Amino acid sequence: MSNSIKLAILGLGTVGTGVINLxxxxxxxxxxxxxRDIIITEVGTRRQRDDIDTSIMQNSDLMxxxxxxNVDIVIEVIGGTxxxxxxxxxxIKNGKHVxxxxxxxxxxxxxxxxxxxxxxxxxxxxxxxxxGGIPIxxxxxxxxxxxxxxxxxxxxxxxxxxIMTEMRDKGRPFADVLEEAQELGYxxxxxxxxxxxxxxxxxxxxxxxxxFGIPLQFDKxxxxxxxxxxxxxxxxxxxxxxxxxxxxxxxxxxxxxxxxDAGVELRVHPTxxxxxxxxxxxxxxxxxxxxxxxxxxxxxxxxxGAGAGATASAVMADVMDLVRVLGSKSGDEQxxxxxxxxxxHVPHLAFIPEQLSxxxxxxxxxxxxxxxxxxxxxxxxGVLADITRIxxxxxxxxxxxxxxxxxxxxxxxxxxxxLPVVESQMNLAIEKIEKLETITDKVVRIRLDELA
Amino acid sequence: MSNSIKLAILGLGTVGTGVINLxxxxxxxxxxxxxRDIIITEVGTRRQRDDIDTSIMQNSDLMxxxxxxNVDIVIEVIGGTxxxxxxxxxxIKNGKHVxxxxxxxxxxxxxxxxxxxxxxxxxxxxxxxxxGGIPIxxxxxxxxxxxxxxxxxxxxxxxxxxIMTEMRDKGRPFADVLEEAQELGYxxxxxxxxxxxxxxxxxxxxxxxxxFGIPLQFDKxxxxxxxxxxxxxxxxxxxxxxxxxxxxxxxxxxxxxxxxDAGVELRVHPTxxxxxxxxxxxxxxxxxxxxxxxxxxxxxxxxxGAGAGATASAVMADVMDLVRVLGSKSGDEQxxxxxxxxxxHVPHLAFIPEQLSxxxxxxxxxxxxxxxxxxxxxxxxGVLADITRIxxxxxxxxxxxxxxxxxxxxxxxxxxxxLPVVESQMNLAIEKIEKLETITDKVVRIRLDELA
Numbered sequence: 018m019s020n021s022i023k024l025a026i027l028g029l030g031t032v033g034t035g036v037i038n039l040x041x042x043x044x045x046x047x048x049x050x051x052x053r054d055i056i057i058t059e060v061g062t063r064r065q066r067d068d069i070d071t072s073i074m075q076n077s078d079l080m081x082x083x084x085x086x087n088v089d090i091v092i093e094v095i096g097g098t099x100x101x102x103x104x105x106x107x108x109i110k111n112g113k114h115v116x117x118x119x120x121x122x123x124x125x126x127x128x129x130x131x132x133x134x135x136x137x138x139x140x141x142x143x144x145x146x147x148x149g150g151i152p153i154x155x156x157x158x159x160x161x162x163x164x165x166x167x168x169x170x171x172x173x174x175x176x177x178x179x180i181m182t183e184m185r186d187k188g189r190p191f192a193d194v195l196e197e198a199q200e201l202g203y204x205x206x207x208x209x210x211x212x213x214x215x216x217x218x219x220x221x222x223x224x225x226x227x228x229f230g231i232p233l234q235f236d237k238x239x240x241x242x243x244x245x246x247x248x249x250x251x252x253x254x255x256x257x258x259x260x261x262x263x264x265x266x267x268x269x270x271x272x273x274x275x276x277x278d279a280g281v282e283l284r285v286h287p288t289x290x291x292x293x294x295x296x297x298x299x300x301x302x303x304x305x306x307x308x309x310x311x312x313x314x315x316x317x318x319x320x321x322g323a324g325a326g327a328t329a330s331a332v333m334a335d336v337m338d339l340v341r342v343l344g345s346k347s348g349d350e351q352x353x354x355x356x357x358x359x360x361x362h363v364p365h366l367a368f369i370p371e372q373l374s375x376x377x378x379x380x381x382x383x384x385x386x387x388x389x390x391x392x393x394x395x396x397x398x399g400v401l402a403d404i405t406r407i408x409x410x411x412x413x414x415x416x417x418x419x420x421x422x423x424x425x426x427x428x429x430x431x432x433x434x435x436l437p438v439v440e441s442q443m444n445l446a447i448e449k450i451e452k453l454e455t456i457t458d459k460v461v462r463i464r465l466d467e468l469a
Numbered sequence: 470m471s472n473s474i475k476l477a478i479l480g481l482g483t484v485g486t487g488v489i490n491l492x493x494x495x496x497x498x499x500x501x502x503x504x505r506d507i508i509i510t511e512v513g514t515r516r517q518r519d520d521i522d523t524s525i526m527q528n529s530d531l532m533x534x535x536x537x538x539n540v541d542i543v544i545e546v547i548g549g550t551x552x553x554x555x556x557x558x559x560x561i562k563n564g565k566h567v568x569x570x571x572x573x574x575x576x577x578x579x580x581x582x583x584x585x586x587x588x589x590x591x592x593x594x595x596x597x598x599x600x601g602g603i604p605i606x607x608x609x610x611x612x613x614x615x616x617x618x619x620x621x622x623x624x625x626x627x628x629x630x631x632i633m634t635e636m637r638d639k640g641r642p643f644a645d646v647l648e649e650a651q652e653l654g655y656x657x658x659x660x661x662x663x664x665x666x667x668x669x670x671x672x673x674x675x676x677x678x679x680x681f682g683i684p685l686q687f688d689k690x691x692x693x694x695x696x697x698x699x700x701x702x703x704x705x706x707x708x709x710x711x712x713x714x715x716x717x718x719x720x721x722x723x724x725x726x727x728x729x730d731a732g733v734e735l736r737v738h739p740t741x742x743x744x745x746x747x748x749x750x751x752x753x754x755x756x757x758x759x760x761x762x763x764x765x766x767x768x769x770x771x772x773x774g775a776g777a778g779a780t781a782s783a784v785m786a787d788v789m790d791l792v793r794v795l796g797s798k799s800g801d802e803q804x805x806x807x808x809x810x811x812x813x814h815v816p817h818l819a820f821i822p823e824q825l826s827x828x829x830x831x832x833x834x835x836x837x838x839x840x841x842x843x844x845x846x847x848x849x850x851g852v853l854a855d856i857t858r859i860x861x862x863x864x865x866x867x868x869x870x871x872x873x874x875x876x877x878x879x880x881x882x883x884x885x886x887x888l889p890v891v892e893s894q895m896n897l898a899i900e901k902i903e904k905l906e907t908i909t910d911k912v913v914r915i916r917l918d919e920l921a
Contacts, residue, residue: 039615039764046617049682049824050816144612150765152612159611160596160604163491163785165498230501295747295771312491312778313602319747319769326764333615341814362793364502372501 021054022340025088027061027079027104028095029069032118032145035325036092036332037069047333051340058087061095061104083107090339092332093117102126109137114343116335118145118328124219124235127226131365141365142335147220148173148304150327151320152334157227157308158367164310166228168268170288170468173220175302175322176204176211177243177263181287182300185251185260191244203302213242214263214285221265224306225283228267229376230368234283237378241286250391250463253432257417259289259389260297261463270379280377282384289389289434289465295319296468307468315468382441387416387465390433392450393458400455401431407453411446413438428457434465473506474792477540479513479531479556480547481521484570484597487777488544488784489521499785503792510539513547513556535559542791544784545569554578561589566795568787570597570780576671576687579678583817592794593817594787599672600625600756602779603772604786609679609760610819616762618680620720622740622920625672627754627774628656628663629695629715633739634752637703637712643696655754665694666715666737673717676758677735680719681828682820686735689830693738702843702915705884709869711741711841712749713915722831732829734836741841741886741917747771748920759920767920834893839868839917842885844902845910852907853883859905863898865890880909886917 026033040047040055047055060069061079069075076082083091083104091108093115095101101122108115115134117123123130123143134141144154148171157166172178176198183194195212198204210216222235243263254261265285272279290297295317299305304322309315321327364370394400401420408415419432435443447460478485492499492509499507512521513531521527528534535543535556543560545567547553553574560567567586569575575582575595586593596606600623609618624630628650635646647664650656662668674687695715706713717737724731742749747769751757756774761767773779816822846852853872860867871884887895899912 035764042763043615043617047615049820049826050614052821052824151768152608155607155612156604159790160607160786161782162502162789163495163499164782165495293750295750298745298747298750310782311494312487313782314773314778316603316772317769319771321766321768326766330613330616330762330765334612337614338611368501369504372504374501 021056022336022343023056023058023087023089024092024336025059025061025082025085025090026057026092026094027082028093029060029062029066030094031325032094032328032332033060033092035329036094038325039329039333047337051337053340055336055340059085079104080107083113084111088113089343090114090116090336092336093119094332098122098125102130105130105141106133109134109139109141112137112139114139114339115141116332116339117141117143118332119143120146120216120219120223124222124233127223127233132370134365135370140339142338143223144335145328145331147223148306148318149175149320149322149324150330151304151306151318151322152331153224153306153318154227155334156318157224158363161308161310161313162367164313166269166308166310168266169224169228169306169308170296170466171221171224171265171306172262172296172299172304173265173306173322174211174214174217174263175304176208177214177217178299178304179203179302180212180243181246181262184246184248185255188248190248191246212244214240217263217265217285221267221283221285224265225267225281227367229269229281230366230372230374231281231376232373233366234378237283239284239286239381239384243287246287246463250389250461253391253419253421254289254389255292257419257432257434258292259465260292261287261289262297264288264290266466270385278379278383280379280383282379284384287463289463290468294468382439382444384440385437386440387437387467388435388443389463389465390435390447391461392431392433392456393428394431394453394455395427395457396429397455400453403453403455404431404433404450407446407449408433408435411442413442413446473508474788474795475508475510475539475541476544476788477511477513477534477537477542478509478544478546479534480545481512481514481518482546483777484546484780484784485512485544487781488546490777491781491785499789503789505792507788507792511537531556532559535565536563540565541795542566542568542788544788545571546784550574550577554582557582557593558585561586561591561593564589564591566591566791567593568784568791569593569595570784571595572598572668572671572675576674576685579675579685584822586817587822592791594790595675596787597780597783599675600758600770601627601772601774601776602782603756603758603770603774604783605676605758605770606679607786608770609676610815613760613762613765614819616765618721618760618762620718621676621680621758621760622748622918623673623676623717623758624714624748624751624756625717625758625774626663626666626669626715627756628660629666629669630751630756631655631754632664632695633698633713633715636698636700637707640700642700643698664696666692669715669717669737673719673735673737676717677719677733679819681721681733682818682824682826683733683828684825685818686830689735691736691738691833691836695739698739698915702841702913705843705871705873706741706841707744709871709884709886710744711917712744713739713741714749716740716742716918718918722837730831730835732831732835734831736836739915741915742920746920834891834896836892837889838892839889839919840887840895841915841917842887842899843913844883844885844908845880846883846905847907847909848879848881849907852905855905855907856883856885856902859898859901860885860887863894865894865898
């Protein structure tokens, strides 16, 4: 058994069961690729399960498993940020590598967890935490390691993408589609994390850190969900050649002669993007991440962002990485805990810890994006002139205007697309527009990005 | 300098120069990610160059560089399969890691080169050899390491994709677009490698080996180029909801109760794919690879498949991989050549060498694909009945038929889309169709894949 790798799986929900199934299905592939036997020795589960192979020890004491001598790698798939954190810290303290799919935990406590792992010379792998089966963590940490990353934009919440896709394809309103997503199991009974963008913000915090070499700063992510998106806006966007997707953006800004404006934008929000962009054609529960880097240019990664199979694939890819490194230990098993880890020199956040930068995260008012504006006005002469003058005075360039026939008596919706502008400028302009006597409602605004 | 990694670049063409530029541009990023100084110590170039930093030794004797004590990693970007092979073998013999972008060399001599590298405990990295800047080698070898790969389909020749895109978008004939591609530098003066599919076949051979764990077998790739594709077929395909792309396919077949039919299909050919597939919307010189694996499902990887920046990105990603492993060597520099390599246990062809399988490559007649058929017939009663009867007798299911108005007096083109069928069956059916008295020309056939 000295050639075998012993796994513990903590949590036997969808993902944990998916990992067991993957190992059963692909045992031969795993062995042919790693040259090692990969075996599950222990599982952490509250209730004894009858459907688990009897060779696997079942234990409800997760802290004991995380310290067990019979375990090389601990797979944490219980979720949450309390017990999950305790068992991960316990595993690290006991010299175990950890594989986790827990985006919330890492986004909120990753700095502490990764530091503790480095101190203890083990690795906490988390491919499954972002974009499910899409290997975006490996791609950004390793494949793009020679690039300077300028920005990334990602569909990183499958539930949100499903809802946006259905609204557009079938002309169904938000609430209606959300209900279906809940019936299909795509959305939780309490859908807040998905539809308010919090889940996407967790993932974005992780992506931004490995893109730019900055500490995790989930609390600074600007976060806007999709609950306010109406069919009307979906349709106007399409008419103008755009599509509304819920995206996470991490953007490096060098500042324009003013170093106060230099920093990183971290934002999650509905966004109009060009219809013919590949990202606009990633539909249903699929995820995708578009990365723009120098000198590579744009690359896109697309696949299933959730589900047992996709998540198990990512979890086990991390295990294979660790196995291929564990495989490098010398014959001297006595010395194994030190030897195990020497090989793995891909830093947790892609950049070596002492080189993480204190680049500031920009405030919302400093962010620069294009805008879609929907303004409702009484159909009186001069109203369009008033609006465009206000925008022009604020230095905001208009890219397109669409004036629709009145849908309420005497009122016309005017749709305006703008070029990128600093948010504080847009706030002032909208304030002025809303003060016009001819304006009947709050101005609806959705961000717009050409992905160029 | 003991903390620095010393690179030699053999060849200062587009790619070699791109690597130098990348290192200059991103020096800070490289150091922040690796914790090491990455320096170019020697370059191999036929003529002395004035535009190279004087700290770098220029040498026209590539074999000497490949053996130099002043070099840790040899980057081979001279191309070709003769001198390139000699310098790579020389570098391996001298305990250097190698990074190469040379698809032709690896497709034809990779088995020998990789075996020699394993014998000498060094690694030959080749991310840049397939799909340029798209990290498909890393993705398939590492990120999908826990999956069983069922098939992959890739746009892996940018020139071919540019030509197919222009033909469709602008209605221009093949020869016309090829000329433009040559003027733009996308196609060589002798475009054979690109337009006949040979370049794609080289890359497919590499992808198939790491997908299925089989030795490189370039000579067994079925290869068909795009020179025979007419605007007429491009347009009929669009009318039927499909798009013609030049694709490489690697497909695992389990055989249908008959183990003689089990094996791997390796084929490069124009293919009708559904218009709404993401792959159908990868345009211009972009490359993309779609991988279908269990349990992950379909994932897509898209980006620039050629050019200085994209290729340099891939070359330097390999260097960073090696640096992060070289970084694992202990302080004991005496023992470094052994220590260097212990960490890198990702096998060259993804599967450990003794686990490579002798799964046969299927012959063309055994391959299973759908078909697009264009049949020209005299517009006489019963001709469609004759054709469909022949197909039906051969067990070929028709998916769609499009009968166009006669474009020559009395002749009608009939377009037929079929469900997947074994090629030998289709050959027999076409032979019979061509013998019908009402048929005026050879039947045009193009393969079709639903990518499902």
